[in-house]
Amino acid sequence: MLLTKQQDMIVNTAKKIAKKHIAPFAKDVDEKGETPWGNLKILANNGFFGIHVPEEYGGAGADMVSHVAVVEEIAAACASTSVSLSTQALTIAPFLIAGTEEQKRKYVTPMATGQVLGSFGITESRAGSDVSGIKTTAVKEGDSYVLNGHKIFITNAGESDIYVFVTRTSKERTRGISLFVIEKGTPGLIFGKKEEKMGIRGSVTREIYLENVIVHESNRIGEEGEGFKILMNVFNETRPVVGAQATGIARGAFEYCLNYVMERKQFDKTLHQFQMVQSMLADMAMKVEASRLLVLKAAMMLDNEDPNIIANASMAKCFASDVAMEVTTNAVQLLGGNGYIKDYPVERMMRDAKITQIYEGTNQIQRVIIANQLIAKGIN
Numbered sequence: 401m402l403l404t405k406q407q408d409m410i411v412n413t414a415k416k417i418a419k420k421h422i423a424p425f426a427k428d429v430d431e432k433g434e435t436p437w438g439n440l441k442i443l444a445n446n447g448f449f450g451i452h453v454p455e456e457y458g459g460a461g462a463d464m465v466s467h468v469a470v471v472e473e474i475a476a477a478c479a480s481t482s483v484s485l486s487t488q489a490l491t492i493a494p495f496l497i498a499g500t501e502e503q504k505r506k507y508v509t510p511m512a513t514g515q516v517l518g519s520f521g522i523t524e525s526r527a528g529s530d531v532s533g534i535k536t537t538a539v540k541e542g543d544s545y546v547l548n549g550h551k552i553f554i555t556n557a558g559e560s561d562i563y564v565f566v567t568r569t570s571k572e573r574t575r576g577i578s579l580f581v582i583e584k585g586t587p588g589l590i591f592g593k594k595e596e597k598m599g600i601r602g603s604v605t606r607e608i609y610l611e612n613v614i615v616h617e618s619n620r621i622g623e624e625g626e627g628f629k630i631l632m633n634v635f636n637e638t639r640p641v642v643g644a645q646a647t648g649i650a651r652g653a654f655e656y657c658l659n660y661v662m663e664r665k666q667f668d669k670t671l672h673q674f675q676m677v678q679s680m681l682a683d684m685a686m687k688v689e690a691s692r693l694l695v696l697k698a699a700m701m702l703d704n705e706d707p708n709i710i711a712n713a714s715m716a717k718c719f720a721s722d723v724a725m726e727v728t729t730n731a732v733q734l735l736g737g738n739g740y741i742k743d744y745p746v747e748r749m750m751r752d753a754k755i756t757q758i759y760e761g762t763n764q765i766q767r768v769i770i771a772n773q774l775i776a777k778g779i780n
């Protein structure tokens with residue numbers, strides 16, 4: 401038993417809600433390819449958008465362990481729905497790390513209560529893995545800034561009311577980066593095409609154009625030039641959340657698969673009687689369990705403000721998402737032909753799993769980070 405009574409209570413509530421109100425509609429959400437507003441309302445009504453946010457800003461004031469455990473439950477039911485949870489956490493994080501009191505009250509509270517969605521615009525067509533290569537500019541004019549640029553692959557773009565953008569305020573590579581918050585409806589904030597995706601199809605992804613967007617300097621989050629540092633701290637908090645999402649997707653596929661192989665008969669035996677199938681089941685279960693433990697460890701390190709979080713946040717995200725891809729692929733395999741058919745959920749789960757190896761830093765980038773941390777620290 402790893403969780404405290406309070407953490408366990410929160411997770412059990414999430415589990416019941418996810419099973420009863422979210423899982424039955426996951427196929428529908430995938431097919432429609434639209435934001436599942438009904439599901440998001442359920443998350444909001446139960447306070448899931450602000451679990452780890454302090455109470456004074458509309459959250460539940462619980463810890464990161466509770467937060468990641470809830471994300472796993474929602475992702476096990478519907479990955480698309482869980483993306484709004486993780487993206488909200490991503491957008492809230494820079495405010496909690498570096499925002500002013502006024503910014504926290506104005507922007508964090510409506511996101512933590514789930515009244516509105518938030519989006520985070522980092523990626524550009526020529527700057528994905530290399531965030532410091534971004535070209536979007538924020539030029540100071542009096543007490544305002546003028547923003548120009550083009551962001552791609554932004555989750556919930558057009559659906560959200562609050563947007564955080566990573567911009568360049570000087571030519572210095574990492575020290576020239578600054579963050580700004582912009583509200584929907586601001587002149588020059590233009591939403592581009594909606595992407596047709598392989599998975600998480602119930603999560604909307606769009607381009608954003610910033611065309612002479614004028615914002616007051618009070619919309620800057622943190623100091624000028626501090627954006628890259630804030631962003632790296634944001635990722636330390638949000639990569640374990642993506643790890644939790646991946647663990648949930650893997651677990652959802654494993655549980656479905658286990659029930660299936662205990663019913664399906666071939667050669668006058670149920671599939672689970674074959675040793676080769678048992679071996680696959682054991683590997684899948686071990687890996688889901690190991691993913692959860694890595695995610696929980698990273699969450700505990702965040703709760704304890706452990707300065708060694710960088711490598712562990714990357715390990716949790718990288719391992720859990722590789723496991724999600726492997727376990728969902730094996731779940732499809734163990735369902736045979738049915739696994740490949742849309743009437744069975746593992747096909748969707750396999751498509752949903754893939755993105756967790758790509759966003760919030762690809763798994764190659766996570767391995768670079770882990771190795772750099774290991775080399776920098778050595779063995780003490």
Ligand SMILES: Cc1cc2nc3c(=O)[nH]c(=O)nc-3n(C[C@H](O)[C@H](O)[C@H](O)COP(=O)(O)OP(=O)(O)OC[C@H]3O[C@@H](n4cnc5c(N)ncnc54)[C@H](O)[C@@H]3O)c2cc1C
Binds near residue numbers: 530554755758
């Ligand atoms: C569905 C979806 C939702 C997204 N949501 C958001 C969002 O809300 N906000 C946002 O800002 N972005 C978002 N992204 C963007 C996502 O974070 C990037 O796609 C991701 O970081 C990879 O960047 P890239 O696509 O430019 O790939 P590239 O950086 O071009 O990488 C291509 C390949 O090269 C590898 N590679 C690159 N550099 C190295 C290196 N140094 N060492 C080894 N391998 C390397 C990569 O691992 C990858 O395999 C989203 C993307 C998708 C698909």
